[in-house]
Structures are given as C-alpha cells and as structure tokens.
Amino acid sequence: MVNTHPMWNKFPSIQSLLIECLELIIEKTAIENTEIEKTVTDLIVSQGKLLRPAYFLLFSRLGTAAQDAHKKIIAAAASTEVLHLATLIHDDIIDEAKMRRGVETVQSKHGKDVAVYAGDLLISVYFDLLADATDSVEIIKLNTLSMKQVLLGEINQMKNAYNTEITFEDYLKSIKGKTAQLFELSCYEGAYFGGCSPEVIEQSRSIGQNIGIAFQMLDDILDYTQTPESLSKPVLNDIKQGIYTLPLILGVEKDEAFLPLLKKGEHLSDSDLTALLSLLQKNDCIEHAYDIAKKYIDEALASIDALPSHPEKDVLYSLTKSLLKREF
Amino acid sequence: MVNTHPMWNKFPSIQSLLIECLELIIEKTAIENTEIEKTVTDLIVSQGKLLRPAYFLLFSRLGTAAQDAHKKIIAAAASTEVLHLATLIHDDIIDEAKMRRGVETVQSKHGKDVAVYAGDLLISVYFDLLADATDSVEIIKLNTLSMKQVLLGEINQMKNAYNTEITFEDYLKSIKGKTAQLFELSCYEGAYFGGCSPEVIEQSRSIGQNIGIAFQMLDDILDYTQTPESLSKPVLNDIKQGIYTLPLILGVEKDEAFLPLLKKGEHLSDSDLTALLSLLQKNDCIEHAYDIAKKYIDEALASIDALPSHPEKDVLYSLTKSLLKREF
Structure with a gap:
C-alpha cells in the first residue's frame, strides 16, 4: 500500500x-x-x-x-x-x-x-x-516537444553555471523550460483529457506556466533560507555549484559588492559565503525574490478565479495559494 | 553535407x-x-x-x-x-x-x-x-516496449558483471535485449511502413532478431581478436570490465583452468590476461563462437532467401552475409 x-x-x-x-x-x-x-x-x-x-x-x-x-x-x-x-x-x-x-x-x-x-x-x-x-499521436508529439523543452531548460542552466553575467531573462528562460513546461503540460493535459471547454483548455496552459515559474522560484529561495539541522545557517548549495538563482541575480543587479565574491567561482570559502549571505540580507534579496514569485502565483490565482464555477475550483485555488507557504 | x-x-x-x-x-x-x-x-x-x-x-x-x-x-x-x-x-x-x-x-x-x-x-x-x-499509437507503444527491452538487456548485462557462473542462456538473454531487439524492430517497422504483405511483416521479426544476435556475437568476438595499433595483442577490455561474452563463456564451459583466473575479478594482471588469451586459443573459443554467430546469420539468410522474389532482396541478402566478414 x-x-x-x-x-x-x-x-x-x-x-x-x-x-x-x-x-x-x-x-x-x-x-x-x-x-x-x-x-x-x-x-x-x-x-x-x-x-x-x-x-x-x-x-x-x-x-x-x-x-x-x-x-x-x-x-x-x-x-x-x-x-x-x-x-x-x-x-x-x-x-x-x-x-x-x-x-x-x-x-x-x-x-x-x-x-x-x-x-x-x-x-x-x-x-x-x-x-x-x-x-492521438498529437498528444505524443506534444509530449516529445515538452520533454525537449524541459531538457533545454536544464541544458541552459548548465551552460550558465558560474556565469556572473546571468540576467533575470536567462534565469526565467531556464526555469520556464526545466520546471514550468511540465506544470503547463500537466494542467493542459488534465483539461484536455477531462473534456474541459476550449476556453478552460486554453487558460490551463498559462495557469500551469505561472504556477511552475513561481514553484521553481520558491524552490530556489529555499536554498537561501533552509538551514540544515547541523548548521546554524543555509549552506547555499546552488551558489557553490555555480547555479545562480533569483535572489542572487537580484542582488547582483542592485549591489556591486556581490561581483568580486562571485568571481571566485568554485573557490568560495566559508567566509565568502557568510559575506554573500550578509549582502543578500542587506539588500532584501530574499524578500524581493519572494515578491516576484508571489506575482506569478497571484496571476495564476486570478485566472483560476475567472474559470467557470465548479466545486473543484476551490481545491485548485487553495492548493495554488498554499505554494506560497511551502517550507518543504 | x-x-x-x-x-x-x-x-x-x-x-x-x-x-x-x-x-x-x-x-x-x-x-x-x-x-x-x-x-x-x-x-x-x-x-x-x-x-x-x-x-x-x-x-x-x-x-x-x-x-x-x-x-x-x-x-x-x-x-x-x-x-x-x-x-x-x-x-x-x-x-x-x-x-x-x-x-x-x-x-x-x-x-x-x-x-x-x-x-x-x-x-x-x-x-x-x-x-x-x-x-498509430500502437507503433508508439511497440517502441516504448522495445526501448524497455533494450534497457532490460543492458541492465541484465550490468547485473551479470563479474559473474563467473554466467551461462550461454544469460548471455543470449542480454544480447537479445540490448542489441537484437532494435534490429528486430527496425526490420519489422521497415516491412510495416513499406506496406509489405503480412507474411513478410511476420518474417521480418525473426530475421531481424537473428541478425541482431549474430551482430552482437561478432561484435563481442572483436574484443578478443582486435589488436590496437600500439599493442601486439588484444586488450580484452570486456573481460577487464567483467563483461563475459560468448568466447569466454564457451571456454569456461569447456576448460576448468579459466575459473581460477576469472575469480580474480577486477584484479586481473597483464600476465593473467595473457594466460586467458592462451586458454582461449587452446580451446578454439573464438572459432567456436564464430560458428555459433554464423548459425544465426545462416538462419537469417535462409529466411531472406524464402521471401518473395524482389530486386532489393539481393541487397538484403548480401548485406547480411557481409556481416560475417566484419572487421570494423
């Protein structure tokens, strides 16, 4: 079981x-x-x-x-x-x-x-x-193309490893592929297989994409906030591996003090990481990143709200809203 | 181009x-x-x-x-x-x-x-x-199952790494999956997409399987016979990696002198490998393995010969026959 x-x-x-x-x-x-x-x-x-x-x-x-x-x-x-x-x-x-x-x-x-x-x-x-x-072979086709988009997102992220010039647009492109694509596909296929109206099927795509983007942003934020039991501060695994996500990208845009640290690439020391954490806090990068994720969730919620009335809509709404509280 | x-x-x-x-x-x-x-x-x-x-x-x-x-x-x-x-x-x-x-x-x-x-x-x-x-989603389905069989063949081979008790049947099962499955699929799909008669479509499967089995056996034999330019004898890469293929399996069945050497697993020395090569030669293992591969090719050739007359049949026949001469 x-x-x-x-x-x-x-x-x-x-x-x-x-x-x-x-x-x-x-x-x-x-x-x-x-x-x-x-x-x-x-x-x-x-x-x-x-x-x-x-x-x-x-x-x-x-x-x-x-x-x-x-x-x-x-x-x-x-x-x-x-x-x-x-x-x-x-x-x-x-x-x-x-x-x-x-x-x-x-x-x-x-x-x-x-x-x-x-x-x-x-x-x-x-x-x-x-x-x-x-x-329908069309559905198979759609899945092969979605799988390809997921891979391209991953590949894109790999290509941008340790790239200190990575922009918000680069980041968005990666997460649209590696995460949002599959959320979009899941919502769309659900609506399609469930026999929803063409309007709901059409809406399902952008709802899925917005949820997926927000989900990945919130997941990325966790790497800056989650503290392993054995340590008193986050370990910033992504940064160590050269995966520069939303909070850091926002920081680099705002404060030039980030760059000399990031330029050390794979050779960041523990004190460099502590310095990065302080800079992130000083610049409210986590809060700012969270606000951006929230905008995507809010957009998804507005679209869900506009769907035709249905008892199951409430579950869809509250599940989506609950993503903002995720700590898992 | x-x-x-x-x-x-x-x-x-x-x-x-x-x-x-x-x-x-x-x-x-x-x-x-x-x-x-x-x-x-x-x-x-x-x-x-x-x-x-x-x-x-x-x-x-x-x-x-x-x-x-x-x-x-x-x-x-x-x-x-x-x-x-x-x-x-x-x-x-x-x-x-x-x-x-x-x-x-x-x-x-x-x-x-x-x-x-x-x-x-x-x-x-x-x-x-x-x-x-x-x-046809049936064709997609057939391909997913074929891909799974290919993987199971590979997984099976991995599971048998350094297994000194591997039998001919174990070996045949692995190569039927990892190699013959895709040859079978290729011949079958060719006949299907080409609009062949149901009889030819049916025959194409076993022809493909026999070709695939022989192809892998001949490929495995190359590891025992091919000499890199820089060396005067084959390097027996498969044996070093614990992949025991046809010539060795035949040797182990025939001559108990193989086993103490093989039991060394990953720790075979150069002189152990030389000793294995001598044992393989003494027991005519390469020749025996080749004869078995030839039986599969002969079976494929007999089935090709029995196909309805067609100009392209000769190419199919001579290509298949030429696999026995492969040194690539």
Missing part, C-alpha cells in the same frame, strides 16, 4: 486518485532487476508532493469526460510524475547530489550506472503510459 | 536514403546549445554503420507503400538510429569508455553532464520522429 505526502490528507478525493497513479507507476516500472526496481519504488514512495499529477487531476475534474475515461486519465496523470522522476534521477547524476527528499539519491546509493538506466527506464514508461492514455 | 560509412558506396540507392535520415536527425537535434549540438552532430557524422536504418529501409523497399509515404519512412528509419545513438551515449557513461568509433566518447570529451542530457535529448527526438512517422 502506497501513501502520499501528508499534504493530501485534506484533499481526500484527489488523494485517492494520486494513490491510483502511484500504484500504476509501480506496476509499470516492475522489472526483473531487484536493485533498479527497488530504486524506482523507493523514489516513488518517498512521498514527493505529486504536484504535477495533482494539477492534472484537478483540471481534469473541471471537465465533463465520461466515466470510462478514468483509466486513461490516471495513466496520463501518472505520466507527468514519471517524466518528473526521470529528470530528477538524471539531474542528480549531474549535480552529484547526495540527498533528495530526505533520502539518499539513486546515484549516490547505487552508482551512476543504476541512475542512468533507472532514468531511461522511466522515460520509456512515460511514453508507455501516454500510449495507454491516448489514441 | 553528411557522408555515410564507405561500406554503403556499393549500395547507392540505400546510401542516398541513409543520407536523408542523417540530415533529418541533424535537423531534429538542432538546439541552441552549441556544445551539445556539436556533440550529437559529431557522433552522427562519425560514420557509424547505420545498420538499423539500413535494414529498415531494405525491408521497406520490399513493400508497395505509396510514394507519399517517403517522408514517414525516412523519419521512422531515422528513429531507429536515434535510439541506437542515445543508448550508445548512455552506455559510454556507464562503461566510462574513452573511445567509440575511433572518436572520443561524449562523456570522455564533454563530461557526464553533457552525455546524460545529449542521450536524453536523443530519446525525445526518437519519439518525436516516430510521432512524425505514424498516426
């Missing part, structure tokens, strides 16, 4: 659908190899937030799809999480990340061999689920 | 179609990132043998597909090479291989970051090409 992240306890109707998605993913990734199978299952049951399939399902419930579409809706919703998991595993190879969601990463625990194949396996399952969900 | 491997000079009609495939792959993998784009293009123009799209195209020409199917046939044929390239790049991350086709591997030249994303990008292009080639 799988469980979801406890955040879904207050949305039982969505929670039971999410559990169906997880069970389907586990069934589809079952292979003879115990190590890889267990690796993937561990990741699935590690209680990710399942936001992508959740947005898919919420949008699908705004529509009028026939009851017999249920299995296809679950398969397509599951596919969004599977692509997300595949990119997580492959990104961890690149970041050489040790931990993810509080559990050791696949590549740290099992080596990059298992991580490469587990990610590839998930990509094959992603298209397998889509082929179960639809008779 | 791209070129093919010189082996295609004697088959100009197929060569021109293969060039169309390569040009399409280059077009589809064009992205803004110069490094990754160049990486993929380098690999494409490094004159691989293009056997998978070639078998696709040869089978397609046995059929009666309308002229307007041309673009779809090129796209589907190209997709087989793209999946092959994606698995090559990801396999090289795992093997930490330095060279491939006489050029430095992606991961050795650009690091595993670029290799992971370049492989993923190719997987997205693989499905993109398929979505251009067909309106």
Whole structure:
C-alpha cells in the first residue's frame, strides 16, 4: 500500500486518485532487476508532493469526460510524475547530489550506472503510459516537444553555471523550460483529457506556466533560507555549484559588492559565503525574490478565479495559494 | 553535407536514403546549445554503420507503400538510429569508455553532464520522429516496449558483471535485449511502413532478431581478436570490465583452468590476461563462437532467401552475409 505526502490528507478525493497513479507507476516500472526496481519504488514512495499529477487531476475534474475515461486519465496523470522522476534521477547524476527528499539519491546509493538506466527506464514508461492514455499521436508529439523543452531548460542552466553575467531573462528562460513546461503540460493535459471547454483548455496552459515559474522560484529561495539541522545557517548549495538563482541575480543587479565574491567561482570559502549571505540580507534579496514569485502565483490565482464555477475550483485555488507557504 | 560509412558506396540507392535520415536527425537535434549540438552532430557524422536504418529501409523497399509515404519512412528509419545513438551515449557513461568509433566518447570529451542530457535529448527526438512517422499509437507503444527491452538487456548485462557462473542462456538473454531487439524492430517497422504483405511483416521479426544476435556475437568476438595499433595483442577490455561474452563463456564451459583466473575479478594482471588469451586459443573459443554467430546469420539468410522474389532482396541478402566478414 502506497501513501502520499501528508499534504493530501485534506484533499481526500484527489488523494485517492494520486494513490491510483502511484500504484500504476509501480506496476509499470516492475522489472526483473531487484536493485533498479527497488530504486524506482523507493523514489516513488518517498512521498514527493505529486504536484504535477495533482494539477492534472484537478483540471481534469473541471471537465465533463465520461466515466470510462478514468483509466486513461490516471495513466496520463501518472505520466507527468514519471517524466518528473526521470529528470530528477538524471539531474542528480549531474549535480552529484547526495540527498533528495530526505533520502539518499539513486546515484549516490547505487552508482551512476543504476541512475542512468533507472532514468531511461522511466522515460520509456512515460511514453508507455501516454500510449495507454491516448489514441492521438498529437498528444505524443506534444509530449516529445515538452520533454525537449524541459531538457533545454536544464541544458541552459548548465551552460550558465558560474556565469556572473546571468540576467533575470536567462534565469526565467531556464526555469520556464526545466520546471514550468511540465506544470503547463500537466494542467493542459488534465483539461484536455477531462473534456474541459476550449476556453478552460486554453487558460490551463498559462495557469500551469505561472504556477511552475513561481514553484521553481520558491524552490530556489529555499536554498537561501533552509538551514540544515547541523548548521546554524543555509549552506547555499546552488551558489557553490555555480547555479545562480533569483535572489542572487537580484542582488547582483542592485549591489556591486556581490561581483568580486562571485568571481571566485568554485573557490568560495566559508567566509565568502557568510559575506554573500550578509549582502543578500542587506539588500532584501530574499524578500524581493519572494515578491516576484508571489506575482506569478497571484496571476495564476486570478485566472483560476475567472474559470467557470465548479466545486473543484476551490481545491485548485487553495492548493495554488498554499505554494506560497511551502517550507518543504 | 553528411557522408555515410564507405561500406554503403556499393549500395547507392540505400546510401542516398541513409543520407536523408542523417540530415533529418541533424535537423531534429538542432538546439541552441552549441556544445551539445556539436556533440550529437559529431557522433552522427562519425560514420557509424547505420545498420538499423539500413535494414529498415531494405525491408521497406520490399513493400508497395505509396510514394507519399517517403517522408514517414525516412523519419521512422531515422528513429531507429536515434535510439541506437542515445543508448550508445548512455552506455559510454556507464562503461566510462574513452573511445567509440575511433572518436572520443561524449562523456570522455564533454563530461557526464553533457552525455546524460545529449542521450536524453536523443530519446525525445526518437519519439518525436516516430510521432512524425505514424498516426498509430500502437507503433508508439511497440517502441516504448522495445526501448524497455533494450534497457532490460543492458541492465541484465550490468547485473551479470563479474559473474563467473554466467551461462550461454544469460548471455543470449542480454544480447537479445540490448542489441537484437532494435534490429528486430527496425526490420519489422521497415516491412510495416513499406506496406509489405503480412507474411513478410511476420518474417521480418525473426530475421531481424537473428541478425541482431549474430551482430552482437561478432561484435563481442572483436574484443578478443582486435589488436590496437600500439599493442601486439588484444586488450580484452570486456573481460577487464567483467563483461563475459560468448568466447569466454564457451571456454569456461569447456576448460576448468579459466575459473581460477576469472575469480580474480577486477584484479586481473597483464600476465593473467595473457594466460586467458592462451586458454582461449587452446580451446578454439573464438572459432567456436564464430560458428555459433554464423548459425544465426545462416538462419537469417535462409529466411531472406524464402521471401518473395524482389530486386532489393539481393541487397538484403548480401548485406547480411557481409556481416560475417566484419572487421570494423
């Protein structure tokens, strides 16, 4: 029996659908190899937030799809999480990340061999689920292009590593690809598979994109604010790895004291990091970044509010609003 | 202007179609990132043998597909090479291989970051090409399952690394997945997209599988026979990496002198390798392995011979026969 992240306890109707998605993913990734199978299952049951399939399902419930579409809706919703998991595993190879969601990463625990194949396996399952969900090659096509956009976002971020001249536009382009693309796809496909009106289907895209952009900004802010138990201050992992995100980009624009520190690239000392933290605080960079993320959430909320009246709309609204409070 | 491997000079009609495939792959993998784009293009123009799209195209020409199917046939044929390239790049991350086709591997030249994303990008292009080639979600489904089988073959091989008890059946299972599956798919899809009769479509599968099995066996034999310019004897890379292929498996079955050496696993010395080479020669393992590969080729040739009469059948026959002479 799988469980979801406890955040879904207050949305039982969505929670039971999410559990169906997880069970389907586990069934589809079952292979003879115990190590890889267990690796993937561990990741699935590690209680990710399942936001992508959740947005898919919420949008699908705004529509009028026939009851017999249920299995296809679950398969397509599951596919969004599977692509997300595949990119997580492959990104961890690149970041050489040790931990993810509080559990050791696949590549740290099992080596990059298992991580490469587990990610590839998930990509094959992603298209397998889509082929179960639809008779439309257009939907497959849309997914191949979305997957490409996600990769281009990642590649773009990699290209900008340690680039002290990175702009807000560069950053926005990366996160639109690596994160917002899949939120946009999830909302759009939910509306499409759920049989929503053309107007709702059209709106779903920009709502998804705004949510995805804000989600990534808020996630990036966490790296500046979250304090590991063993330390009294954030570890600024992204900065150490040359991934310069919103708070820092805003700081560099505002205060020229950042640049000499950043120019040290990979060779930042602990005292350099402390100095960067002080500069970020002095310039209210975190607050400013949060305000920008909030604008995207507010835009999404306004569009959700304008959708035709529907009981499930409230869940969509309150879930989206709650992203601003995320501390996970 | 791209070129093919010189082996295609004697088959100009197929060569021109293969060039169309390569040009399409280059077009589809064009992205803004110069490094990754160049990486993929380098690999494409490094004159691989293009056997998978070639078998696709040869089978397609046995059929009666309308002229307007041309673009779809090129796209589907190209997709087989793209999946092959994606698995090559990801396999090289795992093997930490330095060279491939006489050029430095992606991961050795650009690091595993670029290799992971370049492989993923190719997987997205693989499905993109398929979505251009067909309106049938069944074909997409078939490809997701084939891709999964390829991965399971690779995973199986990884699981058997340094396993001194590996059997012929274990080996056959791995190569059926990692290599024969894609040959089978290429022949089958060629026959399908080319509008062949149901009998030819049915035959194409087993022909492709036999060719693929033999191809991998012959490829594995090369590791025991090919001598790098700088050395006077083969380097037995596979054995060093714990990948025990046909000649060695046959030796271990026949002569118990192999086992004490193999038990050294990763710690084989140069003199151990020399001793293994002597044992392989003494037991005629290479010859025996070659005979087994030849049986699979002969079976494929007999089935090709039994196909309905067609001018292109001779090319199919002679290409398949020529695999036995491969020294590339």
